[in-house]
Amino acid sequence: MGMNGIYLISIIIMAVSWLVSSTLKRRFKEYSQIPLNLTGKEIAERMLHENGITDVQVISVPGQLTDHYNPADKTVNLSDWVYAQANVAAAAVAAHECGHAVQHARAYTWLGLRSKLVPAVNFSAKFVQWIILAGLMLAYKGNTTLLLVGVVLFSLTTIFAFVTLPVEFDASARALKWLDTSGIMQSQQHEKAKNALKWAASTYVVAALGSLVTLLYYISILTGSRSRD
Helix, strand or coil: CCHHHHHHHHHHHHHHHHHHHHHHHHHHHHHCCCECCCCHHHHHHHHHHHCCCCCCEEEEECCCCCCEEECCCCEEEEEHHHHHCCEHHHHHHHHHHHHHHHHHHCCCHHHHHHHHHHHHHHHHHHHHHHHHHHHHHHHCCCCCHHHHHHHHHHHHHHHHHHHHHHHHHHHHHHHHHHHHHHCCCCHHHHHHHHHHHHHHHHHHHHHHHHHHHHHHHHHHHHHHHHHHC
16 A cells, blocks of 8 residues: 555544544434433443442543443443433443443453553553654664564554454443343433444544554555665
């Protein structure tokens, strides 16, 4: 793939990312107006209980889009809004994060792989930008060693992004299955929760593709610099 092709794909992915992000925000704003009888906290606690999970705590964390499951201390962390609100959007997010807790309890393979990659990816995130920047400067002078190191480190980020995809899709599937069988939602509400999680999952797809294109860009510079030597 030539540089022009990479630039074109990058622009397309940026446009798609904006579309997905704006649609996601619009959907969650819409679905947050559809009330339920249970708050996000209550949804999470009930889903954990009905899946036989008793050693995971549901806690509130500040900020927006800060919802996550932490396998290290076994906590479902819900943002203030999701934790306290009782609506379809909050329920979808809470159930999704509990889906990760269920994955952990069931030793889901992809979650285990992602967890093993975390230390390497965290290390890469601290240094990869500076290594690639310095590597690009040196590459134009004919030294590609540092850029090669940067490409290897960045590839860990790309691998992590793609490993994350089955983890996120499976968590949503577990969440939707439980929401369907629990009787918490009516069929129309369930469809809206499904739609919300679909758009949320789409952000991970776009991020993975964006990471791949960036990696290909760095690789093209690396191979181009080496071919000039």
